[in-house]
Amino acid sequence: MTVPGHRRADEIGAGSRRRILDAAEELFAERGFDRTSFADVARRSGISRGSIPWHFQNKNGLVMAVAERAVRRIWPAGRYRSAPSLTEVFAETAQPAEDGNSALVFMILVEALDDRGVVHEHYKEFIRRRYEGIEVLLRARRPADADPGGAAERERAAAVALNGALIGIHLQALVDPETVDMDAALIALASMFERNTADVWSG
Incomplete structure (x- = not known):
C-alpha cells in the first residue's frame, strides 16, 4: 500500500532511494540493524514499505547499501x-x-x-x-x-x-x-x- 498522497511511480526514483537510505542510516545508528524493520524505515522516510524492496530487494540489500x-x-x-x-x-x-x-x-x-x-x-x-x-x-x-x-x-x-x-x-x-x-x-x-x-x- 502506498503512502497517502504518493503514487508508486513517485517512490522509485533517485530521490526516494536517498530518503530511504537517510532514514535507514538514522535508524541503524539509533537502534541497530536487528531492531530496525522496513516498516520503521517507511515511517521515517515517508516512502511506503512496499516500495523499499523495489530499491533494495531485502533488508540485507538495504544494510549493504x-x-x-x-x-x-x-x-x-x-x-x-x-x-x-x-x-x-x-x-x-x-x-x-x-x-x-x-x-x-x-x-x-x-x-x-x-x-x-x-x-x-x-x-x-x-x-x-x-x-x-x-x-x-x-x-x-x-x-x-x-x-x-x-x-x-x-x-x-x-x-x-x-x-x-x-x-x-x-x-x-x-x-x-x-x-x-x-x-x-x-x-x-x-x-x-x-x-x-x-x-x-x-x-
Missing part, C-alpha cells in the same frame, strides 16, 4: 593523497560523530565482526582504505636513506596501530561522550605522531 554509502562518504577514495598532514585528516574524522555517522560506523563494525554478515567485506574495505591512506602519508615522509623493504613493513605496522587508535577514540566518545573530547583526542594523537614520525623507520 547503507554500509557502502557510509564508507564512500566518510572516507572517500584518494582523500589521504590530497591531505598535507595526519593532523588535518584525523581532525576531519571527528566531524561524522556530530551527525550520527560515528555511531553508524560502529553499528556496521558490530555487524562486520560476523564474517558471515552481509557487511563484513564492506567494513574490511573501510578499514583497509584507512590504513592504506595513512601509509600514503607516511611514505611521503620516508627518509631518503631508509631501506624500502623494511620501511614499507614499518609503515604498514604504524598505519594499523594508528587506525586502531582512531577506532578506540571514536568508541570511547560513543560510550562516554560527556567525558571524551573526541576532537581534542584525535588532534592530540595526530600531533604526537607527527612529532615522532622518525621512530617509524628507526631501529
Whole structure:
C-alpha cells in the first residue's frame, strides 16, 4: 500500500532511494540493524514499505547499501593523497560523530565482526582504505636513506596501530561522550605522531 498522497511511480526514483537510505542510516545508528524493520524505515522516510524492496530487494540489500554509502562518504577514495598532514585528516574524522555517522560506523563494525554478515567485506574495505591512506602519508615522509623493504613493513605496522587508535577514540566518545573530547583526542594523537614520525623507520 502506498503512502497517502504518493503514487508508486513517485517512490522509485533517485530521490526516494536517498530518503530511504537517510532514514535507514538514522535508524541503524539509533537502534541497530536487528531492531530496525522496513516498516520503521517507511515511517521515517515517508516512502511506503512496499516500495523499499523495489530499491533494495531485502533488508540485507538495504544494510549493504547503507554500509557502502557510509564508507564512500566518510572516507572517500584518494582523500589521504590530497591531505598535507595526519593532523588535518584525523581532525576531519571527528566531524561524522556530530551527525550520527560515528555511531553508524560502529553499528556496521558490530555487524562486520560476523564474517558471515552481509557487511563484513564492506567494513574490511573501510578499514583497509584507512590504513592504506595513512601509509600514503607516511611514505611521503620516508627518509631518503631508509631501506624500502623494511620501511614499507614499518609503515604498514604504524598505519594499523594508528587506525586502531582512531577506532578506540571514536568508541570511547560513543560510550562516554560527556567525558571524551573526541576532537581534542584525535588532534592530540595526530600531533604526537607527527612529532615522532622518525621512530617509524628507526631501529
